[in-house]
Amino acid sequence: MAETPHSPPGLPVVDSAFKLGDDPIRYLTAVQEAYGGQYPIIQVDPLAGPTVNVILDPTLVHEVLGDRERFKRPNLGPQAQRRNGLLASDGDLWEQQRAVLQPEFVGGQLASYADTTGDAVEALLASWPEEGELDLWSETSALAMQVIARTLFSYDVTRDQCDAIHEAMQDLGEEFAFSPLATVLPQSLQPGPSEAFEEANEAIDALASDIVSWNRSQDEPPQNLLGALIEARQDPSIELSDNELLDQTALFITGGHETTALTITYAFYWLSQRPDVRERVRAEAQTVLDGDRPGWDDLAKLQLTERVIRETLRLTPAAWNITRAAQRPVRLGGYSLDEGELLLASPYAHGRDSSAWEASTAFRPERWGPDGDATRAHDSYFPFGSGPRSCIGRQLALTEAQFTLAHVLQAYNVEVLVDDFDFQPAVTLQPSGPVEACISKL
Ligand code: HEM
Structure with a gap:
C-alpha cells in the first residue's frame, strides 16, 4: 500500500x-x-x-x-475565539469541563428541557399570523435561542436579542466560510477580520456577559449549567480560568442554538418536498398529542417525527x-x-x-x-460526530427538533418556498439567505 x-x-x-x-x-x-x-x-x-x-x-x-x-x-473558526469553551479546550482541562457539564445533558434535566421547548414553541406560534410569509430560519433561530437561554442559563432572551445573535451568526458564517483564497494564498496575503466580524463577536459577548451577570446577581446559586460551573470552582482540584464562564456561555448560546435551528428549518424544507410525509407526520402528532403540547412521555410515540429528524440530519447535517x-x-x-x-x-x-x-x-x-x-x-x-468529543447536546437537540416539528405541524401548515439550497460553506451548513416559508393556521 x-x-x-x-x-x-x-x-x-x-x-x-x-x-x-x-x-x-x-x-x-x-x-x-x-x-x-x-x-x-x-x-x-x-x-x-x-x-x-x-x-x-x-x-x-x-x-x-x-x-x-x-x-x-x-x-479553527469561531472556537478559536472561545479558547476556554468546551469545543476548544483539550487535555485535562477538557476532561474536567466535560465531567462537570455532562450531567446537564442527561436524564431528568432533559425531561425539564422538554417543557421549556413546549413553552417556547407556544410563544412562537402565538406571535405568528393566521396566514402569511416569514423567514423560517430566523423564526427557528429565535426559538432555539430561547430554549438554550432558558434551559442552560435560566435566562429569558428578547426577540431583539435573538435577532441580533442570528445576524451575528450569519456574519461569522461569512467570515469563516471556506474560500479559494484560503487554500491558495499565504496567510500574510489573506484579508484580516472584517468589521462585521468584530461586531458579531461583540454582540455575542454582550449577551453572554448579560447572562453571566444576571445569574451571578441571584441570591441562590442557579440550578443550571452556569451553576454547575460556579460550583465546580469550589473544588480545588478543578482548574477553571476566569474567562471560562463567559467563553462557555458564548459557546453554548451560539453552538447550541444555530445547529438545532438549522436542523428544524431543513426538516420543514424536506417535508415541503414530500407533502405526503408531512401529512403523515401531522397525523402522528394529532393522534399522539390530541391538541396538547408534547411532553416527555410522548417522545417515544412520535416515531415518524423522529425518523424525519434523523433523515434531515443525514442529507443536511448542520455540522x-x-x-x-x-x-x-x-x-x-x-x-x-x-x-x-x-x-x-x-x-x-x-x-x-x-x-x-x-x-x-x-x-x-x-x-x-x-x-x-x-x-x-x-x-x-x-451528524453528531463520534467518540469522546462527540456532541454533548445531541439528545437536547434531537428532543427539541422532534417536539417542535410535531407541535407546529399540529397547528400550522408550513410550506418552505425554497426549491434548492445554495449553501454557504461556513462552519455550519447555512443557507445563503433567508428561508421564505408560507404558513397557514389549520
Ligand atoms: C442538530 C444539532 C446539533 C448538531 C448537528 C451538532 C453537531 C456536533 C458535532 C458534529 C460535534 C463534534 C465536533 C467534532 O468532533 O469536532 C459537536 C460537538 C459539540 N456540540 Fe453539538 N450539535 C448540535 C447541537 C448541539 C447543542 C444543542 C449543544 C449545546 C446545548 C451542542 C454543543 C456541543 C459542544 C459543547 C460540543 C463539543 C463537545 C466536546 O468537545 O466535548 N451541540 N456537535
Whole structure:
C-alpha cells in the first residue's frame, strides 16, 4: 500500500485545492462518490496551509474521531475565539469541563428541557399570523435561542436579542466560510477580520456577559449549567480560568442554538418536498398529542417525527464538516501522515454516499424503520460526530427538533418556498439567505 494517501487522480494539485476552497461541500461529496470504494483517504495539498486528508472510509472516520491521543480538534473558526469553551479546550482541562457539564445533558434535566421547548414553541406560534410569509430560519433561530437561554442559563432572551445573535451568526458564517483564497494564498496575503466580524463577536459577548451577570446577581446559586460551573470552582482540584464562564456561555448560546435551528428549518424544507410525509407526520402528532403540547412521555410515540429528524440530519447535517489535526507523525489506514496535517470527515458527503445508502439523495424517513437500510449504513452516519468529543447536546437537540416539528405541524401548515439550497460553506451548513416559508393556521 502507498505510504502517502493518493491525490485525486487526473486533477492538477492547484485545481483540487482550488475546488476544495471554492465549493467544499460539492467537492467533498464528488470525491466521496468517485473514490470512496477505491481509496480510504484522498490527499489535497493546498498551496497555502497544511496538507488536507479527506477521509473516505467510514471506519477510519470513527478511528480518527475516537482517538484523542493521535488526533486533535484544531482550533479553527469561531472556537478559536472561545479558547476556554468546551469545543476548544483539550487535555485535562477538557476532561474536567466535560465531567462537570455532562450531567446537564442527561436524564431528568432533559425531561425539564422538554417543557421549556413546549413553552417556547407556544410563544412562537402565538406571535405568528393566521396566514402569511416569514423567514423560517430566523423564526427557528429565535426559538432555539430561547430554549438554550432558558434551559442552560435560566435566562429569558428578547426577540431583539435573538435577532441580533442570528445576524451575528450569519456574519461569522461569512467570515469563516471556506474560500479559494484560503487554500491558495499565504496567510500574510489573506484579508484580516472584517468589521462585521468584530461586531458579531461583540454582540455575542454582550449577551453572554448579560447572562453571566444576571445569574451571578441571584441570591441562590442557579440550578443550571452556569451553576454547575460556579460550583465546580469550589473544588480545588478543578482548574477553571476566569474567562471560562463567559467563553462557555458564548459557546453554548451560539453552538447550541444555530445547529438545532438549522436542523428544524431543513426538516420543514424536506417535508415541503414530500407533502405526503408531512401529512403523515401531522397525523402522528394529532393522534399522539390530541391538541396538547408534547411532553416527555410522548417522545417515544412520535416515531415518524423522529425518523424525519434523523433523515434531515443525514442529507443536511448542520455540522457538515469535522476536522482533526495529526498530533505527531502517525499511521492511519496503512498511510503515513506528518504532524500538523489536517483530516476532514464530512457527515454531508458520507450521508449522501451511494455505496452506503439506497437512493442516497432521496429523502426517505422510512429507511430508519425496522426494515430500512439505515442500520447497514451506520458508520456513514455521524451528524453528531463520534467518540469522546462527540456532541454533548445531541439528545437536547434531537428532543427539541422532534417536539417542535410535531407541535407546529399540529397547528400550522408550513410550506418552505425554497426549491434548492445554495449553501454557504461556513462552519455550519447555512443557507445563503433567508428561508421564505408560507404558513397557514389549520
Ligand atoms: C442538530 C444539532 C446539533 C448538531 C448537528 C451538532 C453537531 C456536533 C458535532 C458534529 C460535534 C463534534 C465536533 C467534532 O468532533 O469536532 C459537536 C460537538 C459539540 N456540540 Fe453539538 N450539535 C448540535 C447541537 C448541539 C447543542 C444543542 C449543544 C449545546 C446545548 C451542542 C454543543 C456541543 C459542544 C459543547 C460540543 C463539543 C463537545 C466536546 O468537545 O466535548 N451541540 N456537535
